[in-house]
Amino acid sequence: MSIRSLPNVPSQLQQLVASPSVSATNPKLDMGNRGVIDLLAAWLETLGFAVEIMPLQDQPHKANLIATLGQGDGGLVLAGHTDTVPYDDNRWQSDPFQLQERDNRFYGLGSTDMKGFFPLAIEAAKTFVDKPLQQPLIILATADEETSMAGARALVKAGLPKARYAIVGEPTGLKPIRMHKGMMMERLRITGQAGHSSNPAYGASALEAMHTAMGEVIKFRNEIQQRYQNPGFAVEVPTLNLGCIHGGDNPNRICGHTELQFDLRPLPGMSMDALRGELHQRLKGAMTDEKIQLKMDSLIGGVDAFEEPADSELVKVAEQLTGHSSESVAFATEAPFLQQLGMQTIVLGPGDIDQAHQPDEYLGLERIDPMVETLKGMIGRFCL
């Protein structure tokens, strides 16, 4: 079979790409995803899926979609996010919102990460629409994955969808992924007291306190790297990067305020809350001057590390169907949220991560048939 025998794939992907759904922390760039959700809902409804659109509570222009074929307990979720990152217009060779086929590739914003997954999931589902499913097939489309993961968080809160297995179609080059690190972005703010630099007693230097705090953060990092290692990752230890620092204004003023931002990428088995708590405790303990105040908070909600056991049924079946043993990736996904909903979860998709978040993002046409075949195998195994 070739892409030519799947005529709906290019036309559906073209429409999904043409429907802008950028997620950005900058409100000027941030958009809704309802265009993409409405397209998917219409296509899936035509195929006989029961379709539920769930707007996000404080962002009604963004929504999740749960489309269900068949009923009963258990079943399989094919999950993807509908949003993309912002784009750099003048670095694209063609219009990012117009799907272009050239060099055996589909070029377009979101082609690989990850609008391209949906037409393939729909193509695989089509084979099963007139078969009596013993367990439901659910196509799940989420909002806001690229920034806050608000869509996935809302699903966890709602306890939906309910199924036994989930595949997240993020770009993994057709390989099953059963582990990734978590991601936290934290901010440390230190307030001291400004004053004339000629006499240290006139103030309390937030900059010197930050120096102490940074030493403590680095010591903490070294300790957690001693405590936790996982040879399943290219970087075997949890990482902590001091990303940026701001503070002070003039050489002859005692610095009154500094701010440090860092990210921390925990391994599976490390709790984000425990890490925050431990670090905060230590930093507070290191501040000896009572004129110094220290505050730590999170810039984002954070994403837990993810690990599906190597011997779980879903991992085994995915390894069989793809011919690849399961691996880990360096990027975070919605997988831990689906796992929290009680599903065995893997990440497995047609695109390549080195194509994601890039100008001239593309999906190789040769990825389409194998992905559709793998998904058919999965549905056959878990829904029939």
Ligand SMILES: [Zn+2]
């Ligand atoms: Zn993605």
